[in-house]
Amino acid sequence: MNKGENQSSDLELIADKVFVRQYLDKIPENLPLSEQENADYESKIIALLAEKNAALVAHYYTDPLLQALADKTLGCVADSLEMARFGSNSPASTLMVCGVKFMGETAKILSPDKTILMPTLEATCSLDIGCPIETFSAFCDQHPKHKVVVYANTSAEVKARADWVVTSAIAVDVVEHLLDQGEKIIWAPDKHLGRYIQNKLGAEDDDILLWDGACIVHEEFKLKALEDMKHLYPEAAILAHPESPLAILDVADAVGSTSQIINAAVNRPEKKFIVATDAGIFYKLQLAAPEKEFIMAPTSGDGATCRSCSHCPWMGMNTLQNLYESLLHGTNEIHVEVELGKQAMVPLQRMLDFKKNN
Ligand code: 13P
Ligand code: SF4
Numbered sequence: 001m002n003k004g005e006n007q008s009s010d011l012e013l014i015a016d017k018v019f020v021r022q023y024l025d026k027i028p029e030n031l032p033l034s035e036q037e038n039a040d041y042e043s044k045i046i047a048l049l050a051e052k053n054a055a056l057v058a059h060y061y062t063d064p065l066l067q068a069l070a071d072k073t074l075g076c077v078a079d080s081l082e083m084a085r086f087g088s089n090s091p092a093s094t095l096m097v098c099g100v101k102f103m104g105e106t107a108k109i110l111s112p113d114k115t116i117l118m119p120t121l122e123a124t125c126s127l128d129i130g131c132p133i134e135t136f137s138a139f140c141d142q143h144p145k146h147k148v149v150v151y152a153n154t155s156a157e158v159k160a161r162a163d164w165v166v167t168s169a170i171a172v173d174v175v176e177h178l179l180d181q182g183e184k185i186i187w188a189p190d191k192h193l194g195r196y197i198q199n200k201l202g203a204e205d206d207d208i209l210l211w212d213g214a215c216i217v218h219e220e221f222k223l224k225a226l227e228d229m230k231h232l233y234p235e236a237a238i239l240a241h242p243e244s245p246l247a248i249l250d251v252a253d254a255v256g257s258t259s260q261i262i263n264a265a266v267n268r269p270e271k272k273f274i275v276a277t278d279a280g281i282f283y284k285l286q287l288a289a290p291e292k293e294f295i296m297a298p299t300s301g302d303g304a305t306c307r308s309c310s311h312c313p314w315m316g317m318n319t320l321q322n323l324y325e326s327l328l329h330g331t332n333e334i335h336v337e338v339e340l341g342k343q344a345m346v347p348l349q350r351m352l353d354f355k356k357n358n
Pocket of ligand 2: 100124125126127153215216217218243278312313314315
C-alpha cells in the first residue's frame with residue numbers, strides 16, 4: 001500500500017499545487033544589479049565575513065554570483081549532505097546558509113551554538129510545504145512498526161519525528177541497509193525519489209510506504225520531450241536528479257544528488273550531457289568539466305506551478321543584496337527550539353555517521 005493514495009482530504013489540499021502557488025505568489029521579482037553594484041556588494045560581504053568570523057555555505061542551485069563568492073571566501077558550495085557536513089565541521093561562529101529554509105534549520109540543529117543566518121527566511125521548498133508535521137505524525141502513528149525515513153527537505157519537527165534523515169546522496173544506501181535488517185519503512189516526502197528507491201532495491205510496495213510529496217521543479221521534466229531531445233543529441237548522456245519522475249530516471253544514464261551529477265559529468269566518457277535538474281548547477285558543471293557541453297533537459301513549461309521551470313524559485317530568492325543585509329544586521333537568524341533540536345539531531349547525526357559505520 002502506498003500512502004499517497006491513502007491520505008486525508010486535508011493533506012490532498014496541502015499537496016495541491018494551488019497551495020504551493022500561494023507561496024510562489026509571495027516571491028518578489030529580483031532586479032539584476034549592475035556589474036559595479038555586484039562588485040561593491042561582494043567586497044562589503046568579504047569584509048563582513050572576516051569581521052564576524054562567518055562562512056558562506058551555498059547550494060548548487062543558488063545564483064552563480066553567490067556560489068563564486070562562497071568559493072572565493074573558502075566557504076562551501078555543495079549538495080545538501082555536504083552542506084550539512086561542512087557546517088557541522090566549520091570553525092566559523094556564524095554560518096550564512098544560502099539555499100532554502102530546511103538547509104538553515106539543518107545547520108542550526110547540527111550546530112546549536114553557532115549563529116545561523118540566511119539571506120531570506122521566505123525561501124522554502126514544495127517538499128517541506130507538502131509534509132506538515134500534524135498529518136505526517138498521524139500517518140506515522142498508523143504504522144508504529146515502520147522505521148520513519150525522511151528526506152532532508154523537511155521541517156525540524158518532521159525530522160524530530162523520524163528515525164533517519166537522508167539526502168538524495170545516500171537515500172538508497174540507507175534504505176537498503178534498513179531493508180537488509182528486515183525493517184519496513186515510511187518514506188517521506190518525495191514520492192518520485194521513493195519510487196526510485198523502491199525500484200532500485202526491488203522492494204515490495206508494502207515494504208516502503210510513500211508520502212505524496214514532490215519537487216515542483218523536477219516534476220516538470222517530461223519523458224516525451226526528453227526523448228525528442230535525445231534524438232537530436234544521440235551521443236549525449238542523460239544525468240538526472242532522483243526528484244525527477246520515474247519515467248525520466250528510467251532513461252537516465254546516471255541518477256544522483258547534485259554533487260553526484262557533477263562527478264558523473266566529470267568522470268563519464270561522453271562529451272555532451274542532457275541534465276535534468278535545476279539550472280543553477282550549470283555554473284559548477286561548466287567549471288568542473290569546461291571541455292564538455294551541457295544541455296538543459298526540457299520541461300513541460302505549462303505546469304500549474306511552473307513559474308520558473310528548471311529553476312527553483314525559492315533558491316532564486318537568495319541574492320547578494322539580501323545576503324549583505326542579513327550579515328550586516330544579523331537579521332534572518334534561524335532559531336530551532338532547544339528540545340526540538342536535540343530530537344532532530346539524532347536522525348541527522350545518524351545520517352552524518354552512516355558512511356563511517358557501513
Ligand atoms: P541535493 O541534496 O542533491 O543537493 O538536493 C537538494 C535539493 O533540494 C534538490 O532539489
Ligand atoms: Fe525543494 Fe525542489 Fe527547490 Fe529542491 S529544487 S529546494 S526540492 S522545491
